Amino acid sequence: MTPKQHILQVSELTKKVRFILESELNTVWLCGEISNFVAASSGHWYLSLKDSKSQVRCAMFKGNNSRVRIKPSNGKQVLVRAKVSLYEPRGDFQLIIDQMDDAGEGLLQQQYDALKKSLNAQGLFGLQHKQPLPKTINTVGIVTSPTGAAVKDIISVLKRRSPATNIILYPALVQGKLATQDICLAIQKANQRQECDVLIVGRGGGSLEDLWCFNEEAVVHAIFNSTTPIVSAVGHEIDTTLSDYVADLRAPTPSAAAELVSRDQSDIIDKFNNIEKRLQFALQNRINIQKRLANDHLKHLLKRHPEQRLVVQAQKADELTQRLTNSTVGLIKSKQILPQQLSRNLIHLSPQANIDYQTEKLKLLEERLSQSLSHKYQQEKNHFVSMIEQLQLVSPLATIARGYSVTRNEKGKIVKSVNQVKTKDRISIQLSDGQVDATIN
Template structure:
């Protein structure tokens, strides 16, 4: 079986590529809350960080084109909300998040919840224009769901009294802020529907922060508004404030005072109708643009995965990582060289030639003196031994015997003649004296 004949055998690079595509295609865009750590900003302008909580962490990258839109400077320890794509850094096999947007956790988390609920309810059709009711042209009674002590109620009553003093008003008091507000708002709308005493309802309050208006982003309130049999005008906050209630309501008014003008008539009634229709058209266009934008972002995301810029981002991240590793390696190498140089300097000082020469000179002088003493001792001893040996040699030397008048007789082959039987008639013998030699020829042998 070969690699080419079995497609189930992966190389490491192919495996990482397949896993990256699987993560990107299946997971798509995710929202994540976490604490920033290991935040770094290389010269490339990209950001690299780790998001963690008490039990886990994940590596993240935010490329220069996206991090330019961040309105604050991230730091280690910051709690943030990010919108990111799940991906895999193929060279190392590490899974990571590619961050597209980042904001501080507080308002950012509420905004995330707002967007998620908005998308879900829009997908269920709660915002569809076909489900919205028209406001009555000649209402006889107007219901107001708001706080009985808020400024919004006084603004609505002032406008209604000025425009149509004969119009009946029923107030359904409720909390418009806090944890219990959403339940009370929903109950007030349900109470108005059960009584069937009003032709139109105004639901709202004055302006405030995102947390102050949060009860109007509650799913219970949204579904109660959608289920209402009485047309509802949403009048929450100022003109720039937008809540889920605004999308679900039959009509959205920019302010409580504007809501009162919508449900009442005067000489400018036709203009108000036109304005209301324009607002409806604007809301419809906004929703349509939102849906098209979502479709566009989906297609753009698919295109981005095939675009060369993605590979450039991966390569840029790899270059940043290699640059960091190179710097760290150089710093470690320089540190090692410095330590090695200091050690060599110490060894050089410890083994300085001047110190070694002094020690060696003293040692050489000591050896020279010792050699001189040993030489003299050896010469004296050898002279004494030589004299004794010479004396012993002289005692046993044949030359000493020859000096006393004796001689040595030898055959021609050098054997010493000690018996007459050693020679025969006709042999030549050599007699050695102290001085000179005598050659003789044997004629007669006489045995002793």
């Protein structure tokens, strides 16, 4: 052993081996028999897959096994998709399963996915190839088993919803090895005869293996090449075949397909009722138009009748007489009104009216002058009283009346300070109700 050689720990070795397994092999598909199956309380599954020579430990965690449609048990053959890994704590080689199917169905599912991918790449499922269903469908063709439940359901729905629709059955096997050829021949026969407006191709429900003939490439091409629009009605609503993808329209069940290609009888009755109402309206409208034309012709004839013309002339003569009478009466009345108008004009132009007007105006002016003088007098009086009140407010007598006094010396000058008098000076004190003489001590 050289000094430079690195010695691995066990955990390092298991980690390296795990990395190599997961990076090199990645995801694998494996078919084998279940043994040592354990469903842990955590929800995870632990099992072994074996064949006649070897076995390998496997684990399937809760999130993935909840999607498994089969019930795993010891001895059951299954097809699994798994990642190759290593359980490091024990150094055990194991598979981590993420998908599990029955071995038979699993292989069919792989074939289904591969064929679907191939046909889609060829453009057989493109929407641009889909044919619309005819607006009016008088004849419906059915490609299915003549003894199955599907044909009975389709016929029952068509008879109930649209009894007038013709039904043509193109019998074919819909399960087994010979079914593919039978279905293709039936579709080709319907296209050659050109006797139906739409074709329903389908059968009742079943397993993936039972429905497999509708996944065959030959059937898909027969539907794609059909010039008659095809409605695919295979199995139950959850079943999906390649025929559903290539058909012009997919129905979830055979009964639903019959409903898609038929109109409810009530729609037809409503349509006839609407047509009847429109006819009645058109007839009544036509009758009304003819009545109006007849009335117009009658009026036209009456206008041209000699008696009618005499009646019109007599009516015009009466109208002219009445207009002449009214004109004469109006002229007389206008002549009678003229003297009255002249009299009113004469009165209006008389000087007396102007004198009366001027007299009345003078009275109004006198009243306004009297009111103006009285108002002016009252204003001056109020102003005089206001001036007296203001003079009273600034008068010295008013100040003395409030308890004050005015002191004067012998010369009659007002004494404003004690420094202006001396002992034995005589002063006089003016009060509100009189005067007091005094001598300074």
